Amino acid sequence: MSVEENKATVRAVEEAWDSQDLDALDQYFAGDFDNSQSGMPGLPGGLAGAKMAHQGVMQAFPDRKVEISDIVGEGDEVFVRTRVTGTNQGGFLGTPANGNPFDIAAVETYRFRDGKIVQHWGMNDGMTLMMQLQATSS
Secondary structure (H helix, E strand, O other), X not given: OOHHHHHHHHHHXXXXXXXXXXXXXXXXXXXXXXXXXXXXXXXXXXXXXXXXXXXXXXXXXXOOEEEEEEEEEEOOEEEEEEEEEEEXXXXXXXXXXXXXXXXXXXXXXXXXXXXXXXXXXXEEOHHHHHHHOOOXXX
């Protein structure tokens, strides 16, 4: 697959997460997908664990949206910089639902093999998130 095709796949994946179409994700990920670098403790690895983590996030932030700011591809990797927004409507990591909005930056790297995503690394601005939710003092 070309870099442009891989970038199109990442856009489709981000759209599926954003629209809650979790079944659509299966077509984009390899069976041996590894997200151990960004998985959630206590959840299984792979796509199944990623879907479970996403469902938990959506319970806390049902209006969560992701906007792709930049997408760059080279070789078998695609890098994405995003803006993530939402409102704490369900409580998150011990912080009760309080109606506080958040607006944070995140970055992700996807690695491809034979047109499927085989690895994912992700990082978001968790400190800003917790401050905006008033889970910690500034």
